[in-house]
Amino acid sequence: MGGIPLHPLDSSSTMNTSSTEDTSSTGQFTHHEQFTHHGQASSNAPLLADAFYLYANALNKTLTQNGTWNISNGSLLSSHMKGVYNGYSGLMVIDESGTRQPIFYIYGLDSNHVQQPYVIISMQGNSTSWQPQYTDRNASTTIWANFGGQKPLSTPTCGFDGSGCPVPFFFANLLYFIIGIIAVLLLIIGILLTAFYIYRLRRREEDRLDSQWQIPFVTLVKPKEKMRQIDHENLNRFVGLSFDGPMFLSVWKFCSRGSLKDIIEKGNLNLDAFFMTTIIRDICEGLSYIHNSPVLQQHGYLTSESCLVDERWQVKLNYYGLKKVHLIRDCWAENEDERPKIETVKSLLKAMQGGK
Secondary structure, three states, X not given: OOOOOOOOOOOXXXXXXXXXXXXXXXXXXXXXXXXXXXXXXXXXXXXXXXXXXXXXXXXXXXXXXXXXXXXXXXXXXXXXXXXXEEEOOEEEEEOOOOOEOOEEEEEEEOOOOOEXXXXXXXXXXXXXXXXXXXXXXXXXXXXXHHHOOOOOOOOOOOOOOOOOOOOOHHHHOHHHHHHHHHHXXXXXXXXXXXXXXXXXXXXHHHHHHHHOOOOXXXXXXOOOHHHHXXXXXXXXXXXXXXXXXXXXXXXXXXXXXOEHHHHHHXXXXXXXXXXXXXXXXXXXXXXXXXXXXXXXXXXXXXXXXXXXXXOOOOEEEOOOOOHHHHHXXXXXXXXXXXXXXXXXXXXXXXXXXXXX
8 A cells, every 4th residue: 555645735725625536556545526515614624634634644654664564553653743734724833742732823903903913822842932923113003003003011000900000199298288288277377366466456555545535425324423422611512413304414502692703794792802812712622622532633614604602602613523524515515616626525535534
């Protein structure tokens, strides 16, 4: 029996099953029967064809080199399968044990969305061969065409678990931000407190200055209890204040002969030296008591009209101790020219309060 003639297969080879020829007389197997039925080939057909091809190729080598008596030696047949072949299932690399070495293909879509093999990974014993089907020059337009032309990072920026991601500036300096915010708040609070303190000082100073000329209403309507206790022969007795009418009224003891102004204006009284001396003495006695009194201290409104004369021709000073009431009365005078100026009012009020 002669060998079976085999032809090398390549990627363009196709399985032709249209006819076979029987040439047993010459030691070759051929057959002339025509196959008229064609069907859909199984996906395993290329693998079966490659297996049969390897076996037939190994059998031919065994017959040629070792004769017909060794065709049943499996180890010898396996050793004759070693080689590289272009099979129907792709490139086949068979080692000395008859094992097909694995070959992996990495496919991808090009810019036209057509599948292309970009990398071939082959195994040869314990070594692995990486065979890229692209170059550095055309990588951006081939394998990385659908990635913006840029090669992806081998390790993500944040790592595979996200722990390597850079911390944002705000969180990296969070402590300093908190300290800065607290410092700014403290500064603002300090400024506000300082401004409030200065404002309070100014208000107090304004109130102090205003108090020198402003008179609380309660001090005007409060009964003059201390004045009602004053009893001196040259001071007319104070009865009280009437403040529930249209105007404030001071009530004094009635002196039947009127004031010195009334007596002088009438001119029907002979004012000799003794009478005048008596009048002057009474006025001086009354003023001396007022000036030495811790309550009155000063008269402030001494005129002939405020010097009253009783039925015993004794002079009694009137309108003492009511300087605030008199000032208010003057300020509310109907004639504008009779009203005191603001400087005069302040000066009088300051004097009333002992210069404070």
